[in-house]
Amino acid sequence: MGALSIRQVEKTYAGNIRILKGIDIDIDAGEFLILVGPSGCGKSTLLSMIAGLDTPTAGSIHIGERDVTHLPSKDRDIAMVFQSYALYPNMTVAQNIAFGLEIRKVPKAEREAAVERVAKMLQIGHLLDRKPGQLSGGQRQRVAMGRALARNPKLFLFDEPLSNLDAKLRVEMRAEIKLLHQRTRTTTVYVTHDQVEAMTLGDRIAVMKDGVVQQFGTPEDIYARPVNRFVAEFIGSPVMNMVAASRGVAGPVAGSIELPTTEAQRSALRAGANNLLYGLRPEHLSLADNGVPGRLAIIEPTGPDTYVTVDTPLGQLTARVPGVLHAGVGENVHLRWQPQHAHLFDARTEARVA
Structure with a gap:
């Protein structure tokens, strides 16, 4: 004991x-x-x-x-x-x-x-x-x-x-x-x-x-x-982004956008729920030359980092980017991330799938 x-x-x-x-x-x-x-x-x-x-x-x-x-x-x-x-x-x-x-x-x-x-x-x-x-x-x-x-x-x-x-x-x-x-x-x-x-x-x-x-x-x-959506959103600041998705043939899909996943995640999804939540922590999103298109809606400089809220076809996503962002509200940007950083949850039970 x-x-x-x-x-x-x-x-x-x-x-x-x-x-x-x-x-x-x-x-x-x-x-x-x-x-x-x-x-x-x-x-x-x-x-x-x-x-x-x-x-x-x-x-x-x-x-x-x-x-x-x-x-x-x-x-x-x-x-x-x-x-x-x-x-x-x-x-x-x-x-x-x-x-x-x-x-x-x-x-x-x-x-x-x-x-x-x-x-x-x-x-x-x-x-x-x-x-x-x-x-x-x-x-x-x-x-x-x-x-x-x-x-x-x-x-x-x-x-x-x-x-x-x-x-x-x-x-x-x-x-x-x-x-x-x-x-x-x-x-x-x-x-x-x-x-x-x-x-x-x-x-x-x-x-x-x-x-x-x-x-x-x-x-x-x-x-x-x-282990579930509550823990994912309670621990971490800014809060984890959640995208509503469905289980497609090759992985989760949000609207017409196929969301990147690893082979292990796809394997877990094959027997999983049809309706999903695809979670991404803000620090795992980066601004890039290509990826999911969006428009800068809010810019919050904190000194070492800048929090940016981006309007995208997936909904509003928050990214935590290092340093000072030399861009303005309304500018067009793209967001990218590595699939291994994604968290997948069952939309009904909110339990972790992968």
Whole structure:
């Protein structure tokens, strides 16, 4: 059994409202698990159950070899970092970090050593005598992380810890959390709705929707081989292009245009559905001298890349092209791509075909 094992966990509230529907997740010691999905998908409810703040209607949760399904939070050897920081305003930074240890009657010398250790790790030694009201948002989040680190728990739980920070601080704190995990190798569960956080932080990602884990795997697996349309469109920015197509004699066809496929894709299609969705990530589309014709509708420069929306016979397609685009709205262009970059889904079930 791994560091965290979630088996057939369900949660039903009054009125037979099913929030979680048979969740199965296993991660090994030292892994960083991301629970990601849109609001209302059940990710925070699942985190609350791992933390002992809520109880499953069915199923079990193990931390290490211990069944903690019905154990109170204080007996689970976990530490949680909240979105709201949850710092005591009348205590100094040092007192906030040491508070959990004091409650557990850890000797003063050990508490002071723990505060010094985490302050050095998080580079907040100069803040130890300040109150939370004197700190920036990023500093408060470091203190909240320091309080969790002082415990040296078996499991870290993060509940959307960066959602209250501005864009620049989010990037900085994301890097801090990544470094923190590399140093401590403490098993971590992290809830977010931000797919960039999911891709950059996680060793494993559980993509959730409507109380169900749609796909569980490494960031690379989920990005390269999404199991259905929801995962394909949720992970990746800009969103994956989807073209409605039908199964032709030699491969998928959209209108009068034959869409390129590999031999392996064509083989998978022979026994597949007649109505398809042909997916292409924006970075796999390029502007060329020939290919699918179109007209530039929107140009969005971002600095290193330019996002372009092109009106084509296949519908509007978004391409991510490197650098600055020296063209204007209304100009005629052509789009090309390599067939191995295409993703094929059944239009009815939205499950991956090839």
